[in-house]
Amino acid sequence: MRMKMMLALLAGTLFGVPTHAADMADVDNAAATPPMGWNPWNAFRTEVTEAKILAVAKKLKSSGLAAAGYRYVNVDDGWWLARRADGRILVRTSMFPSAATPDGRTSLKPFVDRLHAMGLKAGLYTDIGRNICSQAWDPSSPNLPAGARAEREVGSMDFQRQDMQLMFGELGIDYLKVDACGMADYAPDRRHVRDGTYRELGPFIVRHRPEQGDAAKVEALYASLAAEIAAVRPRGDYMLSICTWGEADAANWAGKYGQLWRTSPDIRATWESMLSSFDTAERRALYAGPGRWNDPDMLQIGNGEFGAGRLVEARAHLSLWAILGAPLLLGYDLTRSPDSLIAIAGNREAIAIDQDPAGNQGITVSRDGDAQVIVKALRERGAKAVALVNRGNRPLTVSVPLHRLRLRPGVAVRDVWGGRSERLEGDTVTRRLGPRETALLRVTGMPLAGVHLTEMTGRIRVLEDGRAGRRVDPAWVPAQVNAAPSGEPLVLAGERHDDGLGVLGNSRLQVALDSRFRTFRATVGPLDAGTTATFRVLGDGKVLAERAVAAPAGLDVPVAGVRLLELVVEEQGKAGPPVLAAWAQARLE
Incomplete structure (x- = not known):
């Protein structure tokens, strides 16, 4: 199915030839372009509630962001209370009141149905190991799983079939993020293992020391999880997000099983972290395409150095994710967002570059110190998206000759952020950029031969x-x-x-x-x-x-x-x- 989908997509996008409905009749294209949506982690971590999530969902609708493509509303870590003796995961009803059921089994189905009724998609979170990230990294969280040690093992390991039947079958979710802290953070020397709080496992991932891990073990677990999902949802109309943070060689194998995979450690709300995350995906253009996307992590627009007072950085952040063709998952409290940030996140021209159906990832054609030029071939023959990037803290001039875009002189240049179009005189595209500024352009003209x-x-x-x-x-x-x-x-x-x-x-x-x-x-x-x-x-x-x-x-x-x-x-x-x-x-x- 994955290869069939790819061939159908390619047949319709090679030179801008439309893909007819008949060609796509038996192909689910949920991941034909990178997913877009919202995740609460960067805004709330585990301290999230059903009310907060639904308020953001309503904001996605009222602000026009949902209409622009931000449709996945994903629940991250913290939603579970315990695993029952029969293996069923209990939902924390203090967080999700609608999950309470008369028989005490609990169910997120009412919450998922509410999102679907709004025209949105529903996402959930689990771990590939026995335990989860918050148990290792947020020990003071009020929303950690409760009960005996076995009840607190809410990760998918040993329960893959049952959990996937619950999530993709009974609940009808559309997106699953599968973290990997359970494979990395429960080594015998960790304090929470030594004191008996959690069982020892691995580690099969040793961060930044791949030679000490077991990438084959990690891959095998994700492969079996993907097979269990496919058994429940054979249409393939879902997203599986593999989250090993660039570890366990996942960027080299994850496309066999998932639709997107993390290439970097968790992004922080700083300029340096954003660039570092971008760089981990930028070199991997040959691994991405329709149905399979490099994921440099969620957008930090609205947070830290990309907040309302840092619009230059916020525009640069979205520009770089768009030129990559990266998933666009917002991660800030949209209910408190100023219009200026909504306008950046919702820029239709930037989104169109990210969502271009040809599925090409932008590639660097030149890099000189802090000056970087990234080019992405678009579906329309002779159309290129170009990001002229100033990675540094001083003004500089960034240029690219048209032959590096494989275009003949006489091109039209559209400035995505400035909203201006011009006919270029000469054979070089040039912009004077301020500190940390990125010019995102759409350049169209006659292509060179071949x-x-x-x-x-x-x-x-x-x-x-x-x-x-x-x-x-x-x-x-x-x-x-x-x-x-x-x-x-x-x-x-x-x-x-x-x-x-x-x-x-x-x-x-x-x-x-x-x-x-x-x-x-x-x-x-x-x-x-x-x-x-x-x-x-x-x-x-x-x-x-x-x-x-x-x-x-x-x-x-x-x-x-x-x-x-x-x-x-x-x-x-x-x-x-x-x-x-x-x-x-x-x-x-």
């Missing part, structure tokens, strides 16, 4: 990333745009290539072409001297070209009629570290 793979990342899937059976530096991204997996530039025999894909040996990428191109061209080769790799191009499973190279070589491969292209790199008789290889200037004509 379509580079870096312009169609939403149509690329990493089928094999080359990590299997060997240790790879955890800081590396196995498949990157415009960089090697190590993050270094793409340099073949001394020549730097500013456009292309950097991969590990023994990797396999799939590109959806939908029979729309005639030729695939690229310059290929290993990035390290003295190594050899075989580059293989397949079309719909048939080998179209194969070449073993130790030095840069050109490929010119006919692909007429091909629907699915595969790009394979195999290492040749090399022990030790993996081969780093490049598909430089990879393009379709």
